[in-house]
Amino acid sequence: MSAKIAIVTRALTVKGGAELAILELAKNFNCDIFTSDYDPNSTYREFSNLNIYHSPLSRKGNVSLFFKFVKYPFINELKNYDLIITSSGFYPKLIAIHRNLPPIIHYEQSPTNFKVGFARILSPLDMYITKRVKKLIANSENTGRKLEKRYGRDSEVIYPPVRIEKYKNKPSEDFFLSVQRITPYKRIHIQLEAFRSLPNEKLIIIGGCYDKRYFDKLKKIAPSNVEFRINVDEEELIDLYARCKATIQTSRDEHFGLVPVESMASGKPCIAVNEGGFRETIEHGRTGILINEPYVSNLIAAINSIDNYEFNAETLRRRAMEFSLDKFIKGFKRVFDEVLR
Numbered sequence: 419m420s421a422k423i424a425i426v427t428r429a430l431t432v433k434g435g436a437e438l439a440i441l442e443l444a445k446n447f448n449c450d451i452f453t454s455d456y457d458p459n460s461t462y463r464e465f466s467n468l469n470i471y472h473s474p475l476s477r478k479g480n481v482s483l484f485f486k487f488v489k490y491p492f493i494n495e496l497k498n499y500d501l502i503i504t505s506s507g508f509y510p511k512l513i514a515i516h517r518n519l520p521p522i523i524h525y526e527q528s529p530t531n532f533k534v535g536f537a538r539i540l541s542p543l544d545m546y547i548t549k550r551v552k553k554l555i556a557n558s559e560n561t562g563r564k565l566e567k568r569y570g571r572d573s574e575v576i577y578p579p580v581r582i583e584k585y586k587n588k589p590s591e592d593f594f595l596s597v598q599r600i601t602p603y604k605r606i607h608i609q610l611e612a613f614r615s616l617p618n619e620k621l622i623i624i625g626g627c628y629d630k631r632y633f634d635k636l637k638k639i640a641p642s643n644v645e646f647r648i649n650v651d652e653e654e655l656i657d658l659y660a661r662c663k664a665t666i667q668t669s670r671d672e673h674f675g676l677v678p679v680e681s682m683a684s685g686k687p688c689i690a691v692n693e694g695g696f697r698e699t700i701e702h703g704r705t706g707i708l709i710n711e712p713y714v715s716n717l718i719a720a721i722n723s724i725d726n727y728e729f730n731a732e733t734l735r736r737r738a739m740e741f742s743l744d745k746f747i748k749g750f751k752r753v754f755d756e757v758l759r
Contacts, residue, residue, distance in 0.1 A: 420447075420448065421447075421500040421501055421754060421758055422498070422499045422500045422501075423447050423448070423449040423450075423499060423500065423501045423502070423503065423754070424449060424450050424451075424452060424495075424496055424499040424501070424502050424503070425440055425443060425444055425449045425450070425451045425452065425502075425503045425504075425505065426452045426453070426496070426502060426504045426505075426510045426513055427440055427451065427452070427453050427504070427505050427506070427510055428453065428454060428455070428483070428506070428507060428509050428510055429453055429454060429455035429456070430451070430453050430455070430457070430461045430465055430470070430472075431455055431456070431457045431460050431461055432460060432461055432599070432626060433460075433461055433462055433626050434599065434626070435527070435557075435578050435674065435675070435676040436505065436506050436527040436528060436578075437461055437462060438462065438578065438579070438676070439505070439525070439527060439557070439578045439579060439746070440505060441462050441464055441465060441468075442579045442743060442746060442747070443503065443525075443750065444465075444468050445464070445468070446743075446747050447750070447751075447754070449468075449503070450468075450469040450470075450471065450499075451465075451468060451469065451470045451471070452470075452471050452472070452492050452495075452496070453470065453471075453472045454472065454473060454474065454475055454483065454486050454487070454509075455472060455474060455475065456470055456472040471492055471495070473486065473491045473492070480535070480536045480537075481536065483509050484509065484512070484536075484540070486509075487509050487510065487512035487513060488512055488515060490512070490513050490516070493513065493516050493519075496513065496519060496520070497518060497519060497520070499520050500520055500758060501520055501521055501522075501523065501754060501757065501758060502519060502520055502521070502522045502523070503522075503523050503524075503525055504522060504523070504524045504525070504551075505524065505525040505526070505527060506525065506526055506527035506528045507526075507528055507529065507530045508530040508532075508537065508540065508544050510524075511524055511544070511547050511548065511551065512543075512547060514547040514548075514550040514551060515547060521552040521553075521757050521758070522550070522551045522552055523551070523552060523553045523554075523555060523753065523754075523757060524548070524551045524553070524554050524555065525555045525557070525576070526554065526555065526556050526557065526561055526565060526573070527557045527561070527578070527673060527674070528673055529561060529564050529565065529568075529673070530544070532544060532568075545569070548569050548571075552757055553573075553574070553753060553756075553757055554569070554571055554572075554573035554574070555573060555574050555575075555576050555750075555753065556573040556574070556575050556576075557575070557576065557577065557578050557673060557674045557695075558575060558577065558673055558674040558694075558695045558698055559575055559698055560671070560672075560673060560674070560694050560695045560697070560698065561573075561575075561673045561674070561695075562575050574749075574753060576746060576749035576750060576753070577674065577740075577741045577745070577746065577749075578674055578676060578741070578746065579741070579742065579743040579745075579746035579747070580676060580679045580680055580683060580738065580741050580742060580743065581742075581743050582683045582735070582738050582739055582742050582743075584656060585656060585659060585660070585680060585683035585684045585738075586656060586657075586660040586684065587660055587684055587685030587686075587731050588657075588660040588661045589661070590661065590662065590663045590686070591661045591662070591663070592619075592620055592663070593619075593620040593621065593622050593661075593662055593663065594619065594620070594621050594622070594662060594663050594664055594665070594666055594689075594721065595621075595624065595658050595659065595662035595664075595665045595666070595681075595686075596609055596621060596622070596623045596624065596665065596666045596667070597623075597624040597655070597659075597665065597677050597680075598624075598625065598667070598669065598677065599625060599626055599628060600623075600625035600626075600628035600629060600632060600633045600646075600648075601628065601629045601632060602629060602632050603669060603670045604668065604669045604670075605668040605669060605670055605691075605713075606623065606636055606668065607635075607636065607639070608668045608691075608713050608714055608717065609621060609623070609644075609666055609668055609717070610636060610639055610640050610641065610644055611714045612714050612717040612718045612721065613641055613643055613644050614641040615714075615718050616643070616718060616721060616722075617641070617643055618643075619643060619721060620643050620644075620645070621643065621644045621645070621666070622644075622645050622647060622658060622662075623644065623645065623646050623647070624647050624648075624650055624655060624658065625646065625647070625648050625649075626648075626649060628648070633646075656684070659680060659681060659683075659684035659686060660684050660685075660686075662684075662686055663686070663724065664681070664686055664687045664688060664689055664706075664724060665677055665678070665680075665681040665686060665687075665688045665689070666688070666689050666690070666717070667688060667689070667690040667691065667696060668690070668691050668713065668717075669691070669693075669694070669696075670691075670693065670694075671693050671694040672693065672694040672695045672696060673694060673695055674694075674695035674698070674699075675690075675694070675695045675696055675699065678690060678696060678699040678700050678705075678706060679699055679738050679741045680738075681706075681734075682699075682705050682706075682734040682735065682737050682738035683734075683735060683738035684734075685731030685732075685734050685735055686729075686731075686734065687705060687706040687707065687724070687727070687729045687734065688700055688705070688706040688707075689706060689707045689709065689717065689720045689721065689724070690706060690707075690708060690709070691708070691709055691713055692708040692709060692710050696708065699737075699741065701737065703727060704729075704733065704737075705729070705733065705734050705737045707720045707724070707727070
């Protein structure tokens with residue numbers, strides 16, 4: 419008989435890498451999902467085919483979220499499972515306050531910053547509840563180092579999944595592609611400044627959810643050779659990946675970052691800042707270009723020199739296979755067997 423597994427997460431309201439990993443876990447291991455917020459129109463459609471139990475917050479904010487997980491409405495239901503996966507950040511882990519729960523595995527995809535805001539007050543509590551977590555899983559070596567530094571514990575790395583087979587490769591056309599949520603930590607303004615100095619090049623920026631204030635600012639300063647497209651469907655996104663010259667990523671210390679892998683699965687290199695998870699996925703000069711500071715001038719130089727590199731679509735795709743869904747599933751199956759034996 420297969421194990422009965424529950425996933426506890428903060429919210430399913432956007433289309434991001436963390437949500438995609440949760441979706442694949444639930445689909446492939448027949449997990450039930452428990453969350454505080456769920457919007458089927460804003461996240462991946464496939465969630466609607468799964469068992470999702472949600473209890474909306476009475477009001478927005480971290481304080482309300484804290485009490486939601488401390489006094490978790492589904493705690494009795496969770497006691498009926500063989501295993502619980504919490505993901506991601508501090509709040510889902512709060513269920514570990516409760517006694518008589520099955521073993522908890524925490525899959526960290528976006529570590530909470532306990533040096534700022536409300537999280538500073540909760541830091542000692544986080545240390546306590548994490549001791550009650552059976553096993554820590556990190557979505558990258560970058561994330562794993564942060565977990566080891568904070569908790570003094572090793573974590574196993576299981577990279578987020580990419581369905582490599584759905585991506586296609588087509589001849590490159592006259593545009594670069596940037597895909598991310600439009601929020602300040604993605605530092606999209608670096609891309610705009612670079613393309614202002616590259617009037618003969620074109621950049622298409624794809625965004626899902628966005629920070630309105632930041633997006634309004636970007637639209638005001640964007641040069642005419644930059645185009646924004648919001649909430650494109652998967653078919654259009656896959657086509658853009660297939661036809662672009664290369665992708666561009668400028669996020670600050672990205673925990674992992676799916677875009678370089680999706681780009682490589684499409685046979686296209688990625689130009690990214692030499693930070694965070696990008697260092698783990700991009701092999702400089704072979705599957706992409708890693709740029710150092712100053713980022714604007716070095717991004718311009720990378721774009722101008724991209725034709726000097728001999729990027730090979732098959733080499734790129736083979737690299738993407740190292741982050742496949744199959745490896746993700748095998749990694750978690752191994753962990754489940756270890757924890758439950």
